[in-house]
Amino acid sequence: MRPRRYGSPAELTAWIYGNGAGMQSYGDEPRPLAALSLPSRIVIGVAACAVAVIVAIHLAMMFLHVAPQNTLSKQQGALISDYVYPEYEQNWKLFAPNPLQQNVAVQVRAEVRAEDGNGRTTGWTDLTARDGRAILHNPLPSHTEQNQLRRGWELFLNSHNAQGRPIGTRGELAERYIRRIVMFRMQGEWTAGGGRVERIQVRSRTAAVSPPPWSTEKISDKPVYRVQPWWQVTTADLPEGANSQ
Amino acid sequence: MTSPMPQQPQNTSQPSHTTEPTDVPQQAHAPHDPQAPAATPAPYEETRIERAVGRLFGRATGRALAPYQTAVIRIGFSATWLLFLLREWPHRLTLYGPDSPWSLDMARRLLDANHAFSMLLWSDGRGWFECVYLMAVASSAALLLGWRTRTMSVLFMLGVISLQNRSVFIGDGGDNVIHLMSMYLVLTRCGQVWSLDARRAKRARTAAEASAAEVSAAGGEASEQAQTAVRTPGAGRGRDLTGIVLWAVLGLALAVAQLTGSYALLWFDNGPFPHIGWSLVLWGLWVAHGLWWAVQRYAPGEPRTVLDTLTKLAHNGALLVIMVEVCLVYSTAGWYKIQGSRWQDGTAVYYPMHLDYFSPWPALSQLLGSNGLMVMLITYGTVIVQVAFPFTLFNRRLKNVLLVIMICEHLSIAFLLGLPFFSLAMIAADAVFLPTNFLTWLSTRVSGLRERLFPRTLAAGPDGGPGGGEPPARTEHGGGGHTLVG
Incomplete structure (x- = not known):
């Protein structure tokens, strides 16, 4: 695998500037940069410096954004996030520092008011289990099954404080997002016998993945439930077109 | 030996290779060069730093490096996104359209705060959504085939970021990679x-060369003129009606969007760079494409060389960013893993395989997870490979071994964890480091296979390769295209 050597200067020039028979789809002329006029060379020189500076700044920003918090990124936090967000946002903590070791299932139930005015409460439905069934033996799982509820619930947890209160606009949006995901998936089922959904309740069931068979670790296999308060369902939570009901 | 291009960073370890191109800027500035304007009587000794800067400058402006690697990532990312869009076709309305639980109003509230770009916010109608989705599908397909690559890369980027920013919370790491790379590919x-x-370019050139050969056969004196005709970009290229139509239609569409005050079309705010808005970027690209066409056609001398050099600079800069970005992905992934207790005790790989969302084949996961030693080896191996990867770029052989390992690991992730599109995107990103030898070999094999499957008539033979791009290694080996014709 030795690199090819260039015999003649012409060959070298052809290599550098394209020989017209090469791969450059836009064609290249064998015109060395030194043969250009001064203004042209200035333009190219300035452009080269600009590209070098832009690339350096961009890479520094990307690095500071993905690296762990450090002296510089703490000092220049605002500058970095101004540059990075929204289009260069990225996160490469793939299964790191530790992979998730719990199965988090989102379960829902509803209070349905029938047409005759009687209310009834449905049983719990495990939406995550339904996602799991859709993914089982599926070589191409859809984002609707693999990401929608999973990441929606992550968003919900991240945008709510320990008391379950929403933090800012994001928290409020996340809550509405969960309500809408639930209603989009369950409304038809719940109101199949008529009536309308008045309130819904969401809970998460967190169960640790049992440790590997060779491990001596002891982990409680009791699931932990986190129950959210009942949420009133408004028309804004319903799929479009369902408002007419 | 078929790699005359110093496109791989590991080439820095081969001094004989890197010194060659350096001769050029030196030569160009050499005092005895009659064309050098600042010819001084005494020969000027360059310092080492000056030489290094000159070498770097010569490399960055000399040519658009890594033609095969950039082509392979173009194909990789556009194919991943295209397959994803087709796979999600039945779910498109739920993911990005009017049936999404993340309603357009909610998306608006979020994007008003973070100023991300999305064309989907321009109109609430289902028709507009379908248009954008179809545009995303079509531009991915066109970019995959390399039809009007420059234009399609812009449309591809617009499709990717419009859809992804519309529903940020349904993406994963794979979407994230495609998002970034779609922007870099534009440059x-x-x-x-x-x-x-x-x-197309090759056919045009062949036609021009053929006519030149005819002329030179007729009279020796005219041959030089004919050769210049070959080099003249307008020759044999026509005025490119398709390009003009495409350019005009897209300009018109952008003008309509701009004049109706569409979301995110600002000049100096909320763009991809500080103080550069999306309007400036899109109009800038549009003007640049027009200028390139005009210069090709009407000013093929110095203006064209200047523009050509500027695009090479942009290409090489973006290529560097892409390569470093891939390294950043792996090094930070490894960096964070090293801190995790599960990656230290050698059980980390066991857990994702036992999560409901990532176990499409539970029996297989159980089987693989039952062997403690194997899990430990894979766990440690993953960390080692990810941490080591950026450093192995300085050693060609080691880098290639690691590439193979990483691609294999991503293939198994695709299947075992049910993450095919994430894995495809990562493989496409890895591909920027594939060796040219391998890529040209692959190209030859694919052409050979194609010739065998779909034999062509002899007339169409010479440019019958897939996509027609002849590897430069082969053409140069033959002593250059024009000698074959002449």
């Missing part, structure tokens, strides 16, 4: 080989 000349563009 690369990713259609130099393996593209319909390359085939």
